[in-house]
Amino acid sequence: MFTTPRLILIALGAALNCAIGTVVYLLKLPVFLDSIGTILVALLLAPDRLAAFLCSWAAGWIGLALSGLINPFLPWFAMTDVAISLVAALLCVGAAKTFRNGLVETPPFIGQVLLCGIVLGVVSAVISVPVVVYLFGGVTGSGSALVVAVFLKSGQHLMSAAMLSGLASDPPDKILQVLFAALLYRATPGEFIAMLRAREPEPSR
Amino acid sequence: MTPNGAFTLGAILIALGMGVPGPRGVAVLVVLTLAFAAIEVRGASVIALKRAAMVVLPLAGFMVVVWVGIVGESPAQIAADSAGTRAAALAYVATLCGRLFFIVAVIQLVFLRFAKLTPLQVIRALALPTTLKRVLVITLSLIGTLRHAIDRAHIALIAAGTLTRSPSWRNMIHSWRLIQAVWLSAITIMVGRMRDKWPVEHTIARLDDMLDDAGPAWFSGDDRIWLPLTLGAAVVILVADRIGAV
Numbered sequence: 420m421f422t423t424p425r426l427i428l429i430a431l432g433a434a435l436n437c438a439i440g441t442v443v444y445l446l447k448l449p450v451f452l453d454s455i456g457t458i459l460v461a462l463l464l465a466p467d468r469l470a471a472f473l474c475s476w477a478a479g480w481i482g483l484a485l486s487g488l489i490n491p492f493l494p495w496f497a498m499t500d501v502a503i504s505l506v507a508a509l510l511c512v513g514a515a516k517t518f519r520n521g522l523v524e525t526p527p528f529i530g531q532v533l534l535c536g537i538v539l540g541v542v543s544a545v546i547s548v549p550v551v552v553y554l555f556g557g558v559t560g561s562g563s564a565l566v567v568a569v570f571l572k573s574g575q576h577l578m579s580a581a582m583l584s585g586l587a588s589d590p591p592d593k594i595l596q597v598l599f600a601a602l603l604y605r606a607t608p609g610e611f612i613a614m615l616r617a618r619e620p621e622p623s624r
Numbered sequence: 625m626t627p628n629g630a631f632t633l634g635a636i637l638i639a640l641g642m643g644v645p646g647p648r649g650v651a652v653l654v655v656l657t658l659a660f661a662a663i664e665v666r667g668a669s670v671i672a673l674k675r676a677a678m679v680v681l682p683l684a685g686f687m688v689v690v691w692v693g694i695v696g697e698s699p700a701q702i703a704a705d706s707a708g709t710r711a712a713a714l715a716y717v718a719t720l721c722g723r724l725f726f727i728v729a730v731i732q733l734v735f736l737r738f739a740k741l742t743p744l745q746v747i748r749a750l751a752l753p754t755t756l757k758r759v760l761v762i763t764l765s766l767i768g769t770l771r772h773a774i775d776r777a778h779i780a781l782i783a784a785g786t787l788t789r790s791p792s793w794r795n796m797i798h799s800w801r802l803i804q805a806v807w808l809s810a811i812t813i814m815v816g817r818m819r820d821k822w823p824v825e826h827t828i829a830r831l832d833d834m835l836d837d838a839g840p841a842w843f844s845g846d847d848r849i850w851l852p853l854t855l856g857a858a859v860v861i862l863v864a865d866r867i868g869a870v
Contacts, residue, residue, distance in 0.1 A: 423828060426758065426759050430763040431814060434763050434810070438770035438774060442774060442778075442806070448799060459807075481760065485763060487731070488731075488735065491727060554723075554724070555720065555724075556691070557699070564686065565690065568690045568695050571695045576703055577703070602800055608811060611814075614818065614819075
């Protein structure tokens with residue numbers, strides 16, 4: 420299961436999750452893009468769904484643990500990463516062929532990106548909301564906090580306001596992440612994917 | 625104190641902080657944390673507090689704007705459909721930010737305890753499976769590689785007029801080009817290493833030997849004082865306010 424190339428892939432996925440935070444900061448983007456590595460790891464291990472789940476989960480958690488040194492609030496969303504890995508392995512892996520070979524501007528490609536992104540967005544919103552409510556009182560430092568404030572002002576309770584805000588802001592972010600992961604998957608050399616599928620050779624010292 | 629002991633102690637302190645004990649429990653928790661800071665981290669504790677303030681203050685400011693400025697009442701008042709006050713909203717924000725500050729400060733204290741060690745030495749000392757330690761070391765190395773790749777690609781794309789330094793629509797539209805350049809750079813480097821460099825230099829085997837060599841015990845030295853003390857204090861923290869209530 421965990422051959423050396425797959426361990427490297429886990430490390431790459433975790434490093435990508437951490438590094439994209441730098442890209443978002445440099446380009447001042449109003450999105451998170453913090454799970455592209457997790458989704459990409461699952462896609463690269465298609466069609467082996469079990470390996471895709473376990474490796475993307477490992478990549479997500481290692482990324483969270485290391486990012487936690489810079490942003491100490493990220494590790495609290497560990498369960499969200501498990502859910503993202505699960506959805507990526509069950510749903511996104513099914514779309515791997517379209518993402519790899521299909522034309523980008525065709526309905527199947529766009530449809531799969533939208534479907535995977537919306538499902539990922541809804542699932543991650545549902546899992547994240549209790550953490551957001553308990554740890555941050557429903558208001559994190561992101562722009563979606565203003566949506567929470569609007570819902571609270573309209574008389575919604577905290578949990579439902581945070582849930583509605585999450586459901587409004589997470590799907591667009593996750594659609595973008597699935598699109599980026601699919602584009603990176605298309606660009607990944609076949610040689611690397613072949614290494615991931617090969618069995619581990621006997622170690623020679 | 626070992627990294628295992630410090631991380632375990634940090635996890636217990638954060639769990640207790642999240643348990644939101646009453647005022648007596650909070651007092652014991654703060655005293656215990658300050659004792660850890662003074663004895664184990666010493667002068668670097670000031671750095672931990674500064675870093676925690678730098679992380680929490682902007683968030684606190686944003687929360688004040690949202691809760692006190694826009695919403696103007698606390699969640700409890702909203703839930704009870706009672707008249708809201710900005711003072712209650714401010715108290716709510718203060719409680720939340722106090723807890724967040726504590727969490728960040730504890731994490732910083734734990735890591736600053738080993739500030740003199742390199743990340744490799746800290747990972748080596750952890751009582752984790754070698755495979756996991758190997759992945760952690762490679763990940764840390766890759767993060768450095770990716771950061772350099774980001775810097776190079778970012779500057780190149782700005783020079784080419786594809787991206788801008790300030791926020792812009794162009795950045796939104798072309799951000800994927802930067803991410804793709806970074807990913808391709810990382811993949812090319814890793815394929816080269818796995819196919820050509822590592823097998824010749826036996827890198828993975830050497831790394832495993834180095835990580836395995838330490839054979840660290842889970843807890844040793846001062847861990848045997850700090851952990852029983854913390855667990856004892858945890859019992860006091862959890863029951864202190866209940867006794868007061870009875």
